[in-house]
Amino acid sequence: MLKTFSSISQYIKIDIHRVIIDNFVFKLHYRLSFVILLAATLLITSRQYIGEHIQCISDAVVAPVINTFCFFTPTFTVVGNGTAPNKSLLSQQGIRPYDRETDTIKRHAYYQWVPFVLFAQAICFYIPHALWKKWEGGRIKALVFGLRMVGLAKYLKGKSLDVDNLNLPSIGFVEQRVRDIRRTMIDRMRLNQSWGAHLVFCETLNLCNLLLQIYWTNSFLGNQFISLGPKVLRERWVDKVDILDIVFPKMTKCTFFKYGSGGSLQEHDTLCVMALNIMNEKIYTILWFWYAVLLCLTILGLIWRVLTLFMYKNLFFSKWSLYWAKPGRLDDKELSAVIEKCNFSNWMFLFFLRSNLSEFMFKKIIYHLASEFPDPSDDNIINANWARKREHDDDDGITSYPKLDTIDAPLLHQRPTAATGGAQAV
Incomplete structure (x- = not known):
């Protein structure tokens, strides 16, 4: 019997390294x-x-x-004309002589x-x-890649350490990844408006x-x-x-x-x-x-999703939700500063980051984002900043920067290596 069902065993394996995107x-x-x-x-x-x-x-x-x-x-x-009151009164239900003209079969x-x-x-x-996986595009996996064992980073001075299938990142590697995640979150703040809508659509589907x-x-x-x-x-x-x-x-x-x-x-x-x-x-x-x-x-689950849609700006609700995603304490002021500048898609992005990252790593990200998230009251502040920088460089004869709309999250194209602690093109 086990051999018969071996073809579906791959779908029931529990992988502790699997990235959570739902x-x-x-x-x-x-x-x-x-x-x-x-x-x-x-x-x-x-x-x-x-x-x-x-x-x-x-x-x-x-x-x-x-x-x-x-x-x-x-x-x-x-x-028959009715259900037999007792099984012993007949051999099998519906088995008896019948007349083609009068009996119903x-x-x-x-x-x-x-x-x-x-x-x-x-x-x-x-x-x-399959639809959600395509729309999610591997963003969460790219961001949390190599950050499973960051709690041991403080014990490693300058180099990462590989033990069997586990990677123990160095503190320098962790700091670089925090900067990458912060930059990716800020760069994509105006580009992932449909991210949360796609998730809600798939859950409704x-x-x-x-x-x-x-x-x-x-x-x-x-x-x-x-x-x-x-x-x-x-x-x-x-x-x-x-x-x-x-x-x-x-x-x-x-x-x-x-x-x-x-x-x-x-x-x-x-x-x-x-x-x-x-x-x-x-x-x-x-x-x-x-x-x-x-x-x-x-x-x-859909009731929960409606609650997140209408209450994600509430500090108590966000603290409880992020704690439910993975237990750990967060600074109230820093978290409040972040969620006030988030739309629903940004908040869901943070929720899944919290589901995949340790308390140590997530607190670092919240700390950096609290002071650097763009103000949502400015409709296109990031592109505006790029435009001002491009105009300034054009005056100095420097090649202009591309618009943000043409820039994707850097970690979707780059992954840090354990040896360098930096980013290497795939």
């Missing part, structure tokens, strides 16, 4: 939901756990032929499509993350996708999925025909026609054992409860 609820969508649906797809397509997906009984038709035919052609059950064709639907749903849960998957699954199972969970809890443990026996019948009927020796058309009424539905009922029951939990958490 929150816990977001991860539940593109990691846990994605893994659950992929595992279900592999389970359904693996014959070693359930044997043949369908086995049909027929006295006059060769077994492989009737099995293949009934798997490709929807099987059916006979709809229910066709079951979903089992042919289950692996395709589950895989498509897994892809849908990953799409919002997670909710829309979840609702779509619930609706899609409900339609796929004949409008029985919405009420599946409560009915399972209420009916599964009593001696009555429950919802799983109705939605996922273990035995169905199949009609096969062939010409006899005399040329007349013969009808063969076949009984089929649906081994595949043993797994289907468990997969969709688990999915119901998982979707219910995920829906509640997603709504709570």
